[in-house]
Each structure stands twice: as C-alpha cells, then as structure tokens.
Amino acid sequence: MCYHRASVFAIILALVGAKNAGLIPVIGIFIKGLASFLRNIPLAAWALILVFSFKQNELTGFLALFFMSLGFLTRAFIETIEDYGTDTIKALEATGATYPQIVCQAILPALAVPLCEWVLYMIENNIRDAVLVGLITGSGIGFLFDLYFKSLRYNAAGLVVLGVVVLVIAWEILSIQLKKRIEHHAKD
Template sequence: MAARKLAPLGPNGGAEDSLAKTNAFFRKKTLVLFAMVVAFFVINGVSGAFVEFDFVSAAVDVPAGIVWMLSEFAPSASSLEYLDSIMPALGSTILASVASSCIAAVFSFILAVLGSRSVGIGGPMALIVRAIASIFRNIPVVAWALVLLFSFKQSEFTGFLALFLTSFGYLTRCFLETIDEMSTGPIEALRATGATYFQIVVQAVIPMSVTSVISWVLYMIETNIRDATLVGILTGTGIGFVFDVYYKSFRYDVAGLTLVTIVIVVIACETLSNYIRRRIM
C-alpha cells in the first residue's frame, strides 16, 4: 500500500489554522447575533405598525410622564393623616397573603408527595397531579378573582381564595420538582428496611426537602403581597381597595403614600426572606 503523502506544515502552520478556525467561529456568531437584533427590531416595528403604536411619540412623552407621576403621587404632609386607614388595610393584606401561601403549601406538599415519580403512589397519579398544577398555575390571579367574584361577592374570602388557588398550583409544581430532584439513596434504604410509606415520607422526604419548601413558601408570600394589591382592587378589600378609593377620588398624594407603604412592606418581606434562606441553607 502506497504511503499517503502529507502536506508539509510551516513552523506556525498549526497555530495559523487554529486562528483561522477561531476567527471563522466568532464571525459566524457575530452574524447570527446581528441577524437576531435585526429580526427583533423588524418584529417590533411590524407589531407597532399593526396596533398603530408610535415608538417615537412614546419615547418623547416618557420624561413628561415621569415628571407628572413624581409630582402628583408624591406623599404630602397632609396625606400622613390617612395612615390610620391605610395601615389596617395593609395589615389585612399581609395576613391574607401569609395565610393563603401557608395553607396552599400544606395541600401542595401533600399532593406533590403523592404525585412524585420517586416516592409517589404510582399509577396515573403523577399525570393527574401535574395536570392539576398546570391548570391552577396557568390561570392568572386576576382571572381567579373575577370568576370567584360572582360566586362569593366582594369579601376578604374572595381575595384569599384567589391567592390560595394560584399559590396552590404554583407551589405544587415547585414541590414536585424539588421532590423529584432529591437523592433516592435514603428512600431506597428505608424501603429495604421495611419502612412504611408514611415513615419514608416523614424520615426521608420531609427532612431532605424542608429547606427548599420553606424557600418556595417565602417566595410565594412575597409574590402574594404584590398580587393582593390588584386582587383587592377587584374584590373591594385590603390595601388595593384603599388605593383604588383614593385614586378615584383624585387624592393622588394619599394614593402615592399607599404605594410607598406597599413597597416598604415588600422590600422588608424580601429582606426577611433572604435572611431566613441564608440561615436555613
């Protein structure tokens, strides 16, 4: 068999070939990125033209809108007199958010354990639980509030139920992923010793998932406090109702003070949640 002749390489032949491949790679990436940017602007332009949205006019009006918002919604000294009506409503909103998140977490964890692929009861339960979680999670909290409004009227329970149903779907999905990602070593060891299903859940599932569960519940409380404001506008309860009353009464300074209290509570809740997460993890 004739020996194959190889082309001689110069002293820097390998380095030059590698450099050429690197340049070609980055040139291709640059072209792809440029094409994506162009496509983004084209899609936005077509969408704006379809809905008759003028980007230039909107950009010009943004500074004036910000100035008006800061001047009209800035709390004044006289608006502080309304704290007596704002704080109780804010407190009820916080309590409703915490209660809906915690109660939903209990039901979600039970359902997630039963539908888990690693420790579930098997059969079609896994598919049923995921279907339930998807349905409840993908219906917006505003839609839940509007639907429940016709059945339970404007009441605290309507807002609580809307937050509960949304939290139930979201937490069920999160707990399912948490339990499925756990190590199966302790579970298999307990099964080998003849432990019952309840013992496996108590001795293995709960200890290994408790930190993630607490983290998700804290996140859900933060989210519900924000969502409760919008739900309160629809159900006529809580801090959302107080904001809506002052906003429609053209008392923008009091409405701005209401927003400030909501922001302070959300930031405080987020800070506390982050502290607890760092302590338990």
C-alpha cells in the first residue's frame, strides 16, 4: 500500500526537482540528493534502522518500503521528466502558460505511460520485498513465514513462499496487461 503514497509524493518531488520542469534549481539539487539518499540505503538497512527506532510493528515495515519506494520513484520520475523535451515547456511558457498548466497539459499527459510503468515496476518490487521487510519488522507475510518456519511447520512456511511466488507471477501478468492498456489508451 505504500507504493501509491510514495508515487504521489515522488511525482510532486520530481516535478519540483527536474531541471526542465522545476521551479527553483537549488531545490532540485536538494530533492535529487534526498532521493539518492533514500534509494541507496538498502531495504534491509532501512528496516533495521526503523526497527531500532520504532520497534517491531506494521509502521516500521510500511516506512521501510515507503522510503525505498519514494527514493527510487523520485529519481526515476526526475530522469523521465528531464528526458522529456524542453522545447514544449519553453513554447508553453512563451505563450504565457502557468506552471500548473504546463504540468497538467504537457508534462503529465506526455509522460503518463512511462510514469505508470515505473509505478507498476515498484509495486512488483514491493511485493517481493515485503517478505524480507516482514521478517525484520515482525509484520505482514514475512512474519507469517518466520512464525511457521521457527515452529517447524515447514509445510505452512512453504505454502507462504508458494503464495508469494504465485502473487509475483500474477502481478507480472496483470502488469503486462495494464501496460498494454495504458499504451493503447495513450495512442488514442
């Protein structure tokens, strides 16, 4: 669930932080630095840092996935926005378009497909990473696996692993279908 919150914050940060779409260059440098910091700390390290800070609970798992997703998506969104041509942005600025108009009428519609693809990719990663985070933070699917494994209930632990594998494969198939629909809708 943290991916959609992270993606909303990431798109806002990316729009402010991108060179060609950002408002203040100094803020863009700060946002890129923050995103790199959040992204480059391994997920297990985030989970451990947060467990030491907030103890084992659902909040620590959520925050670990949120910080990792926010950093990754912000950097990915910034790079996607910066790859977008500045000619359109400058042309709209020359016609007197405001910043919100440029974002809503040019940047977001043109980049909807790649931004959605990044979010789908992050969801897939979060599904897999939730097991590790749950093991460390004592929550979610990782907690169930740990509970069954430590109580020597290997059949149940194997079923949890099988469930995660099926979920990842199902998400991959659904993700491919969603990407096709998004690309088809964008062409229309």
